Amino acid sequence: MTTTMPAGEQHATRGRALQGERTRAAILRVAVDLASIEGLEGLTIGRLSTELAMSKSGLFAHFGSKEELQLATIEAARAIFIEEVVQPALEASERGLPRIWELCERWTEYAQRGVFKGGCFFAAASSEFDGRPGPVRDRIAGIMLEWLAALERGVREAQDSGHLDPKADAKQVAFEFNALVMAGNWAFQLYGDLKAFTRAREAIRDRLRSIATTGAPPMAALGISRRKSSSEKIARASAGE
Amino acid sequence: MTTTMPAGEQHATRGRALQGERTRAAILRVAVDLASIEGLEGLTIGRLSTELAMSKSGLFAHFGSKEELQLATIEAARAIFIEEVVQPALEASERGLPRIWELCERWTEYAQRGVFKGGCFFAAASSEFDGRPGPVRDRIAGIMLEWLAALERGVREAQDSGHLDPKADAKQVAFEFNALVMAGNWAFQLYGDLKAFTRAREAIRDRLRSIATTGAPPMAALGISRRKSSSEKIARASAGE
DNA sequence: GTCTTTGTAGCACGAACGTTCGTATTGCAC
C-alpha cells in the first residue's frame, strides 16, 4: 500500500531533473478528466492521488495549494481545447464562412468525442464557479471570453470576406452559436442523446444560411467534407472508452 | 445562539403537529438558494444549519439523509419554477405564438430577476449532476424534460393555431429556445452582463419570425406588452437583494 | 568521495463532512 510504484524503477535512464515535469503532466492529464466529471471542487487531492497510486503529500508538493492545482488543471484543459478544437479548425479552413463553420463543427466533435470524460471541461467549470469569486473563476471566465471572441472574429472575417451579411451583429451571432453548441453538450451529457449535436449543427447551419450572401461558398459542401474526415476520430474515441 | 427562534413562541396558537412542516419549508427555502450558488453537493448540512441557526441534527432529522435533502430541495425548486415561470406564462397568454413567446420571456425574467440567488437552479444542478448516476440526477433530468416538453408543446400549439409553419420541427425549435435562454443565464451569471438576456430574447424573436405565418399575431406587440407588466417585479426583486 | 537539489513518502494537524444516539422539551389525548 505504501509503494505500488517503486521509486527507483521508472527514472533509471531519464534524468532526474525532468521527472518532476513528467509527473506533473501525468497528474494534470488525470485531473482534467476527473474535474470534468466531478467538478473542479470535487477534484480532491486524495482522490487524485489514489487514482495515480501516489501519496497525497507527494502530489500536493507539485502545486502547493488546491487553488494552484485547480488553476494548473484549467491551463492544461485550455491547452487541450486549443489543440483539439481551435488549431485544427484554423488549419483545416480558410478565412470566411468555412472557418466559422469549422470552429462550431470542431467544437461539437470535441464534445461528442469525449475529449474530456465528463463533457466539455469549461462548460462544467464555468457553471460551477460562476458564483464563487476568486482567481479560478476569473481564469475560467477569461478563457470562455477567448472562445467567444474567436467565434465573433470568425463571423466578422466571414463578413469581411463577403460571405455573410455585413449588417449582422457578430457578437450576437457568436452568442447564439455558443449557446447552441453548449446546449448540445448539455443534452448529450444529461440524456446521452447524440441527436443533440445534430440539432446544434442544424440550427447553426440554418442561422448561417439566414445571413449568407449570394457570394458565399455553398452551404452543403461544408458539412459533408467535415463529416468524412471526422468519422475515424469518433471511432477511435469510442473504442478507447 | 442556541435559539434565535424561540420554540414556544410562534406556535402558541397553531397546532404543534404542524410545526414540522413549517420548519421543513423554511429549511428548503434557504436550501434552494444555497444550492443554486454552491451546487447541490456543496449544499452541506452544517452550512445549512448555521444559516438557519439550528442544530445539524435537528435539521438532519427532517430528511434522514443528504440525498433525501437534495431530492426535497429539487422538489421545492420545481414548485417555485412552476409558480414563477410556467403558471404565470400560461395564465397571461392564449394558445399559439403568444404562449410560446411568453414561456421564454418568463424564463428570462425568472433568471434575470434572481428568483434563485445563484441563477437558474436547474441549469446549475443539471450541469453538476450530469455525470453522477442516481436518483438525484434522474429527477433533475426528468424535470428538465418537463420543461423541454412544455416548450415543444408551445411550439406545436402555435403550429396548430396556424401561427407557425407546420413544417417546422417543434422539438428542434424547443431545443434552440432552451439553448438560448440557458445561455442567457450562463452569461449573466459568469459576466453579470444583462445584455445576454436581450441577446437571447432577440434570437428567439428572430427565430419565431422565421417560421411565423402571415396569419400570426404581429411580433412587435408581444414584447412590448410583456415588458410593461414585468418592470415592477424586477424592481421588487432588486430591492430585496 | 561528499554536497546540493529535486521528488516522493510518512505522519499528524484541525476542520468539516454525513450520520447516529441519547435526551430534553413541548402539545395533545386520555
Add this chain to the structure above:
DNA sequence: GTGCAATACGAACGTTCGTGCTACAAAGAC
C-alpha cells in the same frame, strides 16, 4: 396528571478534506 408522539438539541462517531513538517532516496555538481 400521565403517557405518547413530535420536535429539536448536544455530543460524538468515523471519514475525508486541505495542509503542513520531517525524512529519505536518487541524480547531478564538484
